[in-house]
Amino acid sequence: MRRHSRATLLWSLPAVLVMVAVTLAPAPARAEEPIGIRQILDEPTVYHLRRVTLAGTVRDVQPLDPYTVPNGTNCYGAYLFRLEDESSSISVAVLGICASKPVFRDPEVEDGDRVEVSATIQAPSHGGYYLSFRGLKVVTEQEGFVQAVADRILPIVE
Structure with missing residues (x-):
């Protein structure tokens, strides 16, 4: 009888610990407040590869032709637009869906x-790629191009 109770206790202890951890865990954080675009453009090195929230008006939507990533896979449905707020505007890239068969979107x-756009800021003077009208483009040191790569776009309902 005693071994059975100890085994039951040992099996239920992890479940109790999980329940305590879930109860004490902080509530999910509110969505990050949008950052002014001018702030990012003034200090691109501070925001390089940081995830930010931006808000503004969409301008100049440009669907892109399919492009090929370095591993040889083709990507479809990418597009660019400018996001404009009261302080400035920034290029926003929405990456394509990479697949062996064409995907249209x-x-x-x-x-x-x-x-409202959740995006990762790319400040190319750090190296890497950015999305252009000719597909992925390798960045050179001289370029001062800053781009937001979107991973979520939500309408602002006013």
């Missing part, structure tokens, strides 16, 4: 839409 935004 229209841009999720239209010119004039008010949106």
Whole structure:
């Protein structure tokens, strides 16, 4: 009888610890407040590879031709747009869906839409790639191009 109770206790202890951890865990954080675009453009090295939230108006939506990533896979449905807030504007890239067979997708935004964008900032003077009208482009030291690579776009309902 005693061994059975000890075994039961040993099996239920992890479950109790998980319940305590879940109860004491902090509540999910609110969505990050949007950062002004001018702030990012003034200090691109501070924001390089940081995830930020931006808000503004969509301008100049440009669907892109399929492009090929370095591993040889083709990507479809990418597009670019400018996001404009009261301080400035920034290029936003929405990456394509990479697949062995073509995948067609229209841009999720239209010119004039008010949106909130979660994105990673790319400050190319640090090296890497950015999305251009000719597909992925390797960045050179001289280029001062700053781009937000979107991973979530939500409409702003006012």
